[in-house]
Amino acid sequence: MFTLCLPTGRVLEDAIEVLQELDIPTGRLKERGRSLVIQEEGFRFLLAKPMDVPVYVHYGIADLALAGSDVIWETGASLVELRDTGRGACRIVLAGPKKVASLFLGHESRVMGLRVATKYPRIAEEYFAERGIQVEFVHLNGSIEMAPRLGLSDCIVDIVQTGSTLRANALSVIAEIAPVSLKFVSSRKSLQLAWNAIEEIIGKFASSKKAGDGNDKAL
Amino acid sequence: MSRLPKGTRTLGGVEAERVERCRRTFFETFSAYGYIPFYAPGLQLLESAWDKFPPRFRKRLIPVYTPSSEACCLRADMTLAAVAYLSTHYSPQERPLRLCYAGPLYRAPIPPETDFERIQFGAELLGWEGEGADVEVTALLLRSLRQLGIHSPVVVLGHAGFLREAMSGVERAVAASLMRALLERRYDAYFSSLDDFHLQKAVKKRLLSIPRLRGNAAKTLEEARALFGETGPLRDLELIVQALGELGLGENLRLDLALARELEYYSGPVFEIFSGNAGVSLGGGGRYDGLLEQYGIVGQALGFGLDLRAVASLSREEGAIPAVAWCGGLSPRVALERADDFIASGYRVELSWQERREGAIRLAQTRGYGWWIDLPACTAYELDPGRKEGP
Numbered sequence: 001m002f003t004l005c006l007p008t009g010r011v012l013e014d015a016i017e018v019l020q021e022l023d024i025p026t027g028r029l030k031e032r033g034r035s036l037v038i039q040e041e042g043f044r045f046l047l048a049k050p051m052d053v054p055v056y057v058h059y060g061i062a063d064l065a066l067a068g069s070d071v072i073w074e075t076g077a078s079l080v081e082l083r084d085t086g087r088g089a090c091r092i093v094l095a096g097p098k099k100v101a102s103l104f105l106g107h108e109s110r111v112m113g114l115r116v117a118t119k120y121p122r123i124a125e126e127y128f129a130e131r132g133i134q135v136e137f138v139h140l141n142g143s144i145e146m147a148p149r150l151g152l153s154d155c156i157v158d159i160v161q162t163g164s165t166l167r168a169n170a171l172s173v174i175a176e177i178a179p180v181s182l183k184f185v186s187s188r189k190s191l192q193l194a195w196n197a198i199e200e201i202i203g204k205f206a207s208s209k210k211a212g213d214g215n216d217k218a219l
Numbered sequence: 220m221s222r223l224p225k226g227t228r229t230l231g232g233v234e235a236e237r238v239e240r241c242r243r244t245f246f247e248t249f250s251a252y253g254y255i256p257f258y259a260p261g262l263q264l265l266e267s268a269w270d271k272f273p274p275r276f277r278k279r280l281i282p283v284y285t286p287s288s289e290a291c292c293l294r295a296d297m298t299l300a301a302v303a304y305l306s307t308h309y310s311p312q313e314r315p316l317r318l319c320y321a322g323p324l325y326r327a328p329i330p331p332e333t334d335f336e337r338i339q340f341g342a343e344l345l346g347w348e349g350e351g352a353d354v355e356v357t358a359l360l361l362r363s364l365r366q367l368g369i370h371s372p373v374v375v376l377g378h379a380g381f382l383r384e385a386m387s388g389v390e391r392a393v394a395a396s397l398m399r400a401l402l403e404r405r406y407d408a409y410f411s412s413l414d415d416f417h418l419q420k421a422v423k424k425r426l427l428s429i430p431r432l433r434g435n436a437a438k439t440l441e442e443a444r445a446l447f448g449e450t451g452p453l454r455d456l457e458l459i460v461q462a463l464g465e466l467g468l469g470e471n472l473r474l475d476l477a478l479a480r481e482l483e484y485y486s487g488p489v490f491e492i493f494s495g496n497a498g499v500s501l502g503g504g505g506r507y508d509g510l511l512e513q514y515g516i517v518g519q520a521l522g523f524g525l526d527l528r529a530v531a532s533l534s535r536e537e538g539a540i541p542a543v544a545w546c547g548g549l550s551p552r553v554a555l556e557r558a559d560d561f562i563a564s565g566y567r568v569e570l571s572w573q574e575r576r577e578g579a580i581r582l583a584q585t586r587g588y589g590w591w592i593d594l595p596a597c598t599a600y601e602l603d604p605g606r607k608e609g610p
Contacts, residue, residue, distance in 0.1 A: 055331045060498030076330045078499075080404040084411075183407060187498030188491070191404075192375045192473055195434050 002043055002197050005062035007050035007071070007182075014088040014182055015066045022204045054079055054185070063190040064198055070159055070180045074120050079185040082202050088182040092123060094175040095166050096155030097148055101174045108133050117144050117153035124157040127177050145169040226328060226335040230528070237531035238338060240538050241367055242321045245340045245525075248363040252355070254319040254342055259300035261323070262291040271299055271513065273483045279327040281335065293325035298484075298507065298522055301343040306514040314346030314518065321527065339502070340530075343522035345511070350455055352521055353488050353506065354462040360492070360523060361468050368535030372494040372501070374471050376436070376459065377478025379485045379505065381443075381452035385429060388422055397426065402479040406430045432476035436460045439474040455488055484510035492525070495533040501525055539567035542590035542599060543583035546572050549594055557594045566599070568592060 006015045006029075019026050028040045038045045048056055053067040054077035064082075070092055072079060094104075094116075103110045108131065117138040118124045128135050138153050145165050147153040159180055160166055160173065184205070186198055223229065230238060246256065262285065269277065272295075280292040294300070297320055305316050319342040328335050342359070344352050357374060364372045382401065386394040393416045400409035413426055425446050432443050440460070443453055456474065463472055480489050480503060489505030504523025511520050544561065546554040558568045569588075571579040576593070583591045584602055592599045 058331055058498050060495075078329045078404075081407050084407040188404065188500055189493045189498045192433070192475060192491075192493050193373060195473075199431065199434075 001039070002064070002194070003046060003062045004043060005046040005048055005053050005056045005065035005067075007053050007067060008047050009050055011050065011066075011068060011088040011182060012047070014085075018066065018085050018087050018182065018205070021208055022201055024201070051075060057185055057187050057190075060187050060189050062187075063194045064184060064186050064201065066182045067185050068180055069178070069183055070120065070123070072183065072185065073178070074122050076122060078188075080188055080191045082184040082186060082198070083205055085182045085184065085205070088180070090159050090161040090180045092120065092157065092177040092180055093160050093173045094127070094155060094157050094177060095145075095160070095171045095173050097170055098172060100148070100154050101172055104174050111135070114154040115152075116155055116157055117147035118157040119144060120157055123177065127157065145171060226333055228334065228336075230338075234528070234531065236538070237534050238527050241527050241531045241534055242338075242340060244366050245342075245363050246319060246321065248359055248366065249317075249319040249342050252317070252359060254317040254344075257301065257304065257318040257320045257343075258322070259294065259297060259304075259320065261294050263294050263296075263299065265290045265292055267303070268292065268296070268299055271484065271510065272296070273481070276326075276481060279329075281325050281327060294322075295324055295326050297322075297324065297339065297341050297524065298343060298510065301345065301522065302510055302514050302516070302520065305345045306516055311346075311516075315352075316343075316345045318343045318345070324524075338527040339524045340527050341502075341504070341522060341524035343520065345520040345522075346516065346518045347520075350458040350462065350488075352519070353455075353459050354466075356504075356521055356523060357459070357463060357490065358466050358468060360525075361463075361471055364492075364494075364530070367530065367533075368537075369494055369530070369533050372471060372492050373473055374463075374468075375433075375473045375475045375478060375491045375493065376456060377475050377489050378452040378456055378487065379479065379489055380455070380487055381447075381450065381476055382429070382479060384450055384452060385425060385447065389418065389426070390416070393418075398479065401429070401477050402481070402483075406477075430477045432474070434473055436469070436472050436474045439476065443476055452487075459488060480505060484513075487519070487521070490523070495529075497529060499529075501529050501533075539565055540590055541567050541588055542569070542592050543571050543579060543586070543588050544568040544592040544594050545576060545579035546570055547576065547579075547593065547595040548574070554594055557597060558592075560597075561592055561599065566590070566592070 006012060016026050016029055024043060025041045028038050029045055032038055036047045046056060046062055050068055050071050053065050054072060054075045056062045057065045057079055058077050068088060112134050115136045115138060116124055117140050119140055121137055121139050124137060140147060144156045144158040146169060147156055148171060149169055155174065166172065184202055190198065262283065280295050282292050285291055301318050309316055321340045323336050324339050325336055342356060344356055361372065386397060396412045397409055400412055409430060413423055428446050432439050440453060440457055460472055463469060478489055484507045485505040486508045487506030491500040491503035493500050502523060502525035504521065506519060506521040508519045511518055544558050554570065558570060561568055571582055573579045580591055589602055590599055591602050
């Protein structure tokens with residue numbers, strides 16, 4: 001039984017589409033109800049919170065997984081990043097009200113000590129530390145966009161897809177930190193011991209991409 | 220309440236017994252082949268270690284000061300100590316030197332791991348050339364694992380020299396970017412880098428193939444030769460594969476020509492060992508000629524380190540049968556002599572000096588022993604955990 005871990009939430013549909021393109025059976029996944037472990041034709045699917053997907057892979061519970069690049073970066077887990085699917089695309093950005101955005105146009109001394117709300121403390125810390133900017137972080141688990149409006153923070157680091165939630169909260173993008181998309185990941189053990197099965201899946205994905213963009217990547 | 224520092228743990232009971240059994244098995248196997256036990260200090264001077272570690276690894280060091288105000292870190296690596304010991308205690312004529320060790324190492328954990336302390340067994344063969352050394356170390360390691368009841372460990376072999384040769388015609392900055400991606404096992408980034416840089420078509424084709432050159436040893440070598448021709452590193456690997464195959468260890472081998480180890484001092488064949496359910500390796504090692512050069516020593520060396528707790532968790536080896544031995548009023552001399560007889564026939568006994576037979580049986584049952592020995596009667600009884608009364 002080959003075990004695949006998939007993230008729940010908004011990216012699950014993207015993940016299922018990727019599997020469908022690879023002819024992996026997804027009938028039961030689509031009609032999953034409240035089930036979190038689903039078996040279908042030699043595959044076992046584990047549905048986990050996005051931030052937990054790397055943990056299932058790291059401990060060898062799942063042979064292969066689809067995980068967002070934001071989650072891989074934030075958890076810092078040591079995984080094998082096999083292929084970027086390009087699906088579930090969005091961006092991690094630094095965003096804030098116009099007044100705060102204008103501060104970032106000037107000397108960095110003007111933004112020292114700002115308060116930044118985020119559910120990505122590791123990514124945010126690395127971003128500001130690399131620029132030598134000392135800020136204060138507020139770790140939230142959701143609804144990050146309302147933090148500046150309510151005076152909890154000056155700006156935010158969060159993921160943005162269309163930007164409509166930012167606009168609705170009178171925020172604009174100050175800086176793009178990184179693009180985000182779903183990636184195929186595995187553990188180091190699975191890479192060695194389940195290589196044939198992984199190669200088949202990733203190889204199929206590479207072939208479908210090659211047909212689409214003329215690229216000749218093999219893995 | 221007694222609290223432990225975060226990231227550390229106390230080992231006791233069955234787990235400690237297993238770890239100890241693994242440690243003993245490794246020591247016995249390796250010392251039978253001339254590996255001398257070696258104990259290094261728990262601290263290493265930062266001034267000696269800093270430039271030997273890559274930046275990624277330096278971030279995982281745990282710094283401390285000695286009472287003499289010397290800046291150190293908790294020992295994060297044993298190989299440096301082994302090489303320093305060789306360079307200062309042995310003349311070139313006395314080499315090769317074989318060392319083995321077991322002890323704690325300290326590195327900041329990579330999430331989701333939380334422990335920063337691990338008990339490692341390792342061995343180093345310093346100052347010898349040729350694939351015989353690689354085969355010796357790998358074979359002894361696999362033998363030890365088999366003795367511990369781990370029958371299907373997989374040794375994944377790679378070659379640091381293969382990667383260096385494969386990238387020899389590539390601009391230095393590009394090669395560094397590609398090597399970093401392989402080291403971090405970010406194959407998607409590796410492919411993206413190949414897209415970003417202008418490379419000759421043939422070179423690009425070869426480099427694109429590297430992450431999939433893995434799996435069955437013979438097949439992988441054949442595929443690699445078709446792409447890269449007959450090279451020194453591929454010959455090294457073939458000789459190792461062939462020799463281990465002749466020793467009946469071929470089934471345990473895989474190749475991974477994209478394998479790069481975290482510590483950059485590896486220069487020749489490298490390997491990692493996998494088994495069981497955990498997603499990470501039990502350990503690994505390889506050849507590190509470059510590190511010897513830094514200590515002014517010419518020659519080759521290789522070594523490996525294994526996580527003893529991870530190995531112990533997979534160990535299925537049955538040791539001596541644990542039993543409570545009731546002395547039943549015998550004199551200490553007679554009781555110890557009779558216990559010796561049981562130990563010689565495969566038991567591990569805990570003496571019970573209690574006067575009452577029933578008390579000794581109850582103690583054995585409470586402590587989860589499967590066997591109880593009546594020393595006056597020189598008889599061993601299997602305790603049935605479901606039964607309340609004694610034998």
